Amino acid sequence: MTKEKGQFLFITDLDHTFVGDSEALTLLQALLGEHRRAYGTKIVYATGRSPQLYQQLKVEQSLMNPDALVTSVGTEIYYQDSSDIPDSDWSAILAPGWNREIVAATAAEFSELVPQPESEQRPFKLSYYISPDLAAHILPQVESRLHQQGLRVKLVYSGSQDLDFLPQNGNKGLAMQFLGKRWGIPPESIVACGDSGNDIALFAVGSERGIIVGNAKSELRQWYVENRKPEIYLAKANYARGILEGLKYFGFL
Ligand code: GLC
Ligand code: MG
Numbered sequence: 001m002t003k004e005k006g007q008f009l010f011i012t013d014l015d016h017t018f019v020g021d022s023e024a025l026t027l028l029q030a031l032l033g034e035h036r037r038a039y040g041t042k043i044v045y046a047t048g049r050s051p052q053l054y055q056q057l058k059v060e061q062s063l064m065n066p067d068a069l070v071t072s073v074g075t076e077i078y079y080q081d082s083s084d085i086p087d088s089d090w091s092a093i094l095a096p097g098w099n100r101e102i103v104a105a106t107a108a109e110f111s112e113l114v115p116q117p118e119s120e121q122r123p124f125k126l127s128y129y130i131s132p133d134l135a136a137h138i139l140p141q142v143e144s145r146l147h148q149q150g151l152r153v154k155l156v157y158s159g160s161q162d163l164d165f166l167p168q169n170g171n172k173g174l175a176m177q178f179l180g181k182r183w184g185i186p187p188e189s190i191v192a193c194g195d196s197g198n199d200i201a202l203f204a205v206g207s208e209r210g211i212i213v214g215n216a217k218s219e220l221r222q223w224y225v226e227n228r229k230p231e232i233y234l235a236k237a238n239y240a241r242g243i244l245e246g247l248k249y250f251g252f253l
Pocket of ligand 2: 195196
């Protein structure tokens with residue numbers, strides 16, 4: 001697939017996607033930086049991390065400054081990654097049907113759900129740990145309890161350990177589309193990269209291009225097998241090298 005070179009929106013998960021192979025990451029960051037200078041390409045990070053844990057990773061890995069930062073599994077959007085003030089239009093979209101107190105109280109009824117650190121409990125995201133064998137029979141029960149109480153909440157399970165409770169509209173994919181509209185970038189000029197369950201929304205939401213890195217986790221591989229489409233490319237290479245492979249495949253670089 002070849003296409004004319006020009007501006008695009010590059011949105012990527014961080015842990016085990018952008019980050020994981022430091023040599024390839026250095027090369028990818030250099031190429032993206034050049035593209036941004038030449039064409040105004042937008043670079044966005046979409047991470048499950050809180051802003052606090054993002055800052056740690058940014059320093060550890062010398063990440064380039066993004067044009068926007070989506071944290072907490074799509075529930076917060078920042079235009080300066082050092083800012084404390086998320087986009088309030090996005091928060092207003094997430095609020096209907098979300099009730100953090102009731103979600104927390106419901107989760108507390110299940111002793112199998114072990115709360116994640118306080119830094120990862122966010123205004124529109126509550127997070128726990130649970131093992132896959134317990135998850136299989138506990139999650140349906142949690143879902144039906146939430147449903148009984150009339151809450152519109154989404155459960156996202158990633159990496160065989162992390163369980164996130166999110167508002168119905170709070171996911172990485174819808175945050176990506178929100179930014180695409182804001183910047184006037186059409187779906188065919190948007191490319192998303194990921195490796196795990198909380199990235200499925202990036203690939204499932206519309207017709208944006210997607211790159212699944214070669215080291216993807218089982219829940220995302222499973223989704224790919226069941227939902228194969230030409231817009232989504234499963235890379236052979238891992239981490240940033242897989243991203244480079246996919247960007248070339250689609251003709252973005
Ligand atoms: C990141 C977050 C964690 C979340 C996980 C999966 O690791 O820190 O809170 O559960 O991503 O989305
Ligand atoms: Mg990841």
